[in-house]
Amino acid sequence: MEQQEEVGLALGLSLGSGHQKQLKEKPSPPSHPRALLEPTLSLSSLPAKDGLTTTPMRRIAAVKRELQMEEDDEATDRALIYSVASSAVVTADDDEGCNSRKKLRLSKEQSVLLEDHFKEHSTLNPKQKAALARQLNLRPRQVEVWFQNRRARTKLKQTEVDCELLKRCCETLTEENRRLHRELQQLRALSHPHPAAFFMPAAAALSICPSCERLTTGVSAATAATTTGADGPKAGGPGRAPHLFSPFTKSAAC
DNA sequence: GAGATCGACGCTGTTACTTCA
DNA sequence: ACTGAAGTAACAGCGTCGATC
Known part of the structure; x- marks a missing residue:
């Protein structure tokens, strides 16, 4: 039964995933004061995750996006401090220079809440994302990633069902x-x-x-x-x- | 109006880490 | 204590779309 719900979600996702979202919510323009930070972003200061080579522009974009989202979330500090919920394991890059990616484990409550939201909408607009992040004491990026992975898992499960x-x-x-x-x-x-x-x-x-x-x-x-x-x-x-x-x-x- | 560019977003595949048997 | 499998958070790269020039 629950699986059937997921199936429906998956189908809805595959058909409806799109960019209507973009029509509703537009991010603040680049002229935002936060943009002033851009010149200070040196590539060397950006973390090269997993020790892999990362496209510089991508890294810049990622950081910019992160900063922008944090601005929306009115939690700018967290973007730089890189700390997360008290209930979750902290993933902070406190050990500077270490390329290894540290991973938090979402708490049960966080997972449940995320699941609940996912059942209603498999995608989030920026406002929802920010609100959910605030509610869960996570970074918007983390919420975004969770939804991305959740959609992928749903799709994978559906593929397995179809395959069977x-x-x-x-x-x-x-x-x-x-x-x-x-x-x-x-x-x-x-x-x-x-x-x-x-x-x-x-x-x-x-x-x-x-x-x-x-x-x-x-x-x-x-x-x-x-x-x-x-x-x-x-x-x-x-x-x-x-x-x-x-x-x-x-x-x-x- | 057509084409180029840009930013945002979602998807897919991968990696790294955690948990558990 | 060690190990391999499974689960999953985080990420890179790519494609697409709408807005803007």
């Missing part, structure tokens, strides 16, 4: 295919007495019964015809029209 469904569908079809092959072989065996039938193209000799939608051959049709007094085998050789199943008459198999 397709697998079962495939198994069913394979089984049906086997059954049809067996049926075909049986029918071919029945028509074997006529050597010419061996050379008869299957497509011409076989037909689908419209009533039961089963594969059938001229043999059964002929049998039916014989029993009903219609044209018998003598009316035509094997593989010829009188032997073929008539789609408008019920086969003997039915």
